[in-house]
Amino acid sequence: MTIAGQGEGNLTGSFAGLRVLDFSTTIAGPHCTRMLADMGAEVIKIETAEGETMRTRPPVRNHCSTAFGQLNVGKNSVVLDLKSPAGVEAVRRLIASTDVLVENFRPGVMKRLKLDHDSLRALNSKLIYCSISGYGQTGPSAELPAYAPVIHAASGYEMAHLAYQPGRTRPDYCGIYHADVLTGVYAFGAIGAALHQRQVTGKGQHIDVSMLESMLSLTLNELQWSQFEVKPTQRPMFGPIETSDGYVMVAIASEKTFQSLMQVIGHPEWVSDPRFARYADRRENWMELMEGVEAWSRSISTAQCLAALNAEGVPSSAYRTVRQALADPQVAHRGALTEVEDGGGTFRVLSLPFRMSGAKVSAARKMATLGEHTSAYLRQAGLSDNEIAAFAEEPAVVARR
Structure with missing residues (x-):
């Protein structure tokens, strides 16, 4: 039995009754508004007649993209031409009943459309207006075009990651868009804070979310190391140890886990060894310590290694593919995947990674078609x-980020 829905009964989402106007495209903004939708908000996604660009991203079945579905399930689709006076006027009318607006165009686009915060707050003083951009709404870099891979490089994240790969000098290719997902989550959190503040003040506000600063928040150690000199270890502290048939990640992050690991590998005397007893000395001799660990792990299989580590409470995992991770019984127990239906059939999306005892948290089961609402x-x-009827006759074109 999964835990999805346990205790939910007839509960509503935390954001039930909240109306969100979503002008965002690609990943960061849509991820934020998908979270709002999963928590009960009415999200109105504004699109062009051609549909948002992610609608063409694979996998595509019968012209329906599951990548787009993952980011936009639970939203209502409205097609408008934001370059036409009628399209802008339609938005202005919707603003009167809107609680939150989310956009991730390049700074200046919404102002040119006369749909910026200053233009709209006169129509709705309670409007919470969230702008997501590469570098922030103002400043010398504000108008630079930016997507997640560019921000990864600009933030120092890629070079920080490379520093943990001994012997390598070329940065990695990018296929996993941390900046988009992370920035979307920060935007979600900021919107929640603004909604709470509105309860007190009765007023909305403008939220300015920077992808660059979001990515900088990931490099916690490096942020300090860039200010104060810290001697690096000869071998990165967190990485794979080799087994007879693969690799295992072991995380030695506390005195208890260090002591337990020494028991597992058959060297309990190393707990008091001057080379390893204190954290500072352990860092200094990390290469030697991990060579001792691998002398043990190379003699057994990955399964045997994990069994021994788990028995002593040492944090560890095999290196899995996403397909393997999704097949984990723990994922099924949590009800982490929701089946969604669109014009191409069914597919599964990842639900929000938290459950609430007093609120419903779940993805919708059906995708809206383009312009359905x-x-x-x-x-x-x-x-x-x-x-x-006149809207249906006009081609809709929305400015891109």
């Missing part, structure tokens, strides 16, 4: 049937 929202905004 346009007429309903335009009618709600006060447009006549003739005006709505």
